[in-house]
Amino acid sequence: MADLFQEIKEKLRDAKLSIILPEGNDERIISAALKLQEEGIIHPIIIGKKEEVPSALTVINPQNYEKMDELVAAFVERRKGKVTEEQAQEILQDVNYFGTMLVYMKKANGLVSGAAHTTAETVRPALQIIKTKPGISKTSGAFIMVKGETRYVFADCAITISPTSEDLAEIAVESAKTAAAFGIKPKVAMLSFSTKGSAQSEETEKVVRATELAKELDSTILIEGELQFDASIVPAIAAKKAPDAVLQGDATVFVFPSLEAGNIGYKIAQRLGEFEAIGPILQGLNAPVNDLSRGCSAEDVYKLAYITAAQALI
Numbered sequence: 001m002a003d004l005f006q007e008i009k010e011k012l013r014d015a016k017l018s019i020i021l022p023e024g025n026d027e028r029i030i031s032a033a034l035k036l037q038e039e040g041i042i043h044p045i046i047i048g049k050k051e052e053v054p055s056a057l058t059v060i061n062p063q064n065y066e067k068m069d070e071l072v073a074a075f076v077e078r079r080k081g082k083v084t085e086e087q088a089q090e091i092l093q094d095v096n097y098f099g100t101m102l103v104y105m106k107k108a109n110g111l112v113s114g115a116a117h118t119t120a121e122t123v124r125p126a127l128q129i130i131k132t133k134p135g136i137s138k139t140s141g142a143f144i145m146v147k148g149e150t151r152y153v154f155a156d157c158a159i160t161i162s163p164t165s166e167d168l169a170e171i172a173v174e175s176a177k178t179a180a181a182f183g184i185k186p187k188v189a190m191l192s193f194s195t196k197g198s199a200q201s202e203e204t205e206k207v208v209r210a211t212e213l214a215k216e217l218d219s220t221i222l223i224e225g226e227l228q229f230d231a232s233i234v235p236a237i238a239a240k241k242a243p244d245a246v247l248q249g250d251a252t253v254f255v256f257p258s259l260e261a262g263n264i265g266y267k268i269a270q271r272l273g274e275f276e277a278i279g280p281i282l283q284g285l286n287a288p289v290n291d292l293s294r295g296c297s298a299e300d301v302y303k304l305a306y307i308t309a310a311q312a313l314i
Ligand SMILES: CC(C)(COP(=O)(O)OP(=O)(O)OC[C@H]1O[C@@H](n2cnc3c(N)ncnc32)[C@H](O)[C@@H]1OP(=O)(O)O)[C@@H](O)C(=O)NCCC(=O)NCCS
Pocket: 119, 120, 121, 123, 124, 127, 128, 132, 137, 138, 139, 140, 157, 158, 159, 160, 161, 263, 280
């Protein structure tokens, strides 16, 4: 399998896309931006103070941005009835709101933040300004998990705290699309603590129903549920626990039944299983805005910037 990032770079080479990095005061961000700038495939734009950022980088400072009036007016319009002009002026001094508005106004193609901000601080501006695509009710956060040639998608690891069956069905369909977009054949496992009725409870029924709803949303989707993780990934265990299942230990997309399970699960695979965790990639938004874990490295920032730019081409 070709290297994921080589594939992405080839696609982006002539696209001339720019990505906003609002956390100009974080050294991991600066280090990633310098590497991106040097490669010259995507153009990083830092939000911060010119005098505090290496001169090789493009910097925009909300405190002296010449088109702030235009941004304020567009923000008041987008948040009609929810913010006044005075409030907008103050809110847009926040680097995440400011950067997200630059994406909304098409002054850049995407945004990556979250190295120094919580997920809520990073994604709330996107939920309020960029919003979900028509037909998508909620965004969700997927990780591409990579180890050698192995690639999986895990979701939702970032956004929906207590998903309903409807939410899980949408997460399954969106995660299958994310997998396909990044060269992974989607085979979706709807995870639970039960395999095909081995336990019965409100929680397991929620996943069974979600599996049915996902098939209604997309009749072409290759999906199985409810499954325990071992039955979704180990063929011998699938043969024992779920011999009639359409997936036989070959799942590639894992949909977790709650944010607790998803967020803990991806971090275990990353920290004990030595998988590289790329994301969270926000699914279903009108333009790509992606979060980082505060535990990220400069390399993680660099890679998520490429993933974000690639999403802008989808
Ligand atoms: C994502 C999160 C911050 C949203 O919470 P919130 O801002 O309090 O949400 P609210 O209900 O106040 O909604 C704010 C706006 O976002 C929208 N929104 C909320 N959740 C959304 C979702 N999943 N998808 C799309 N829009 C959403 C609302 O419709 C609302 O829009 P409006 O102001 O235009 O009406 C919250 O769900 C959260 O904290 N999730 C967990 C994040 C986390 O810590 N993850 C672990 C680390 S990755």
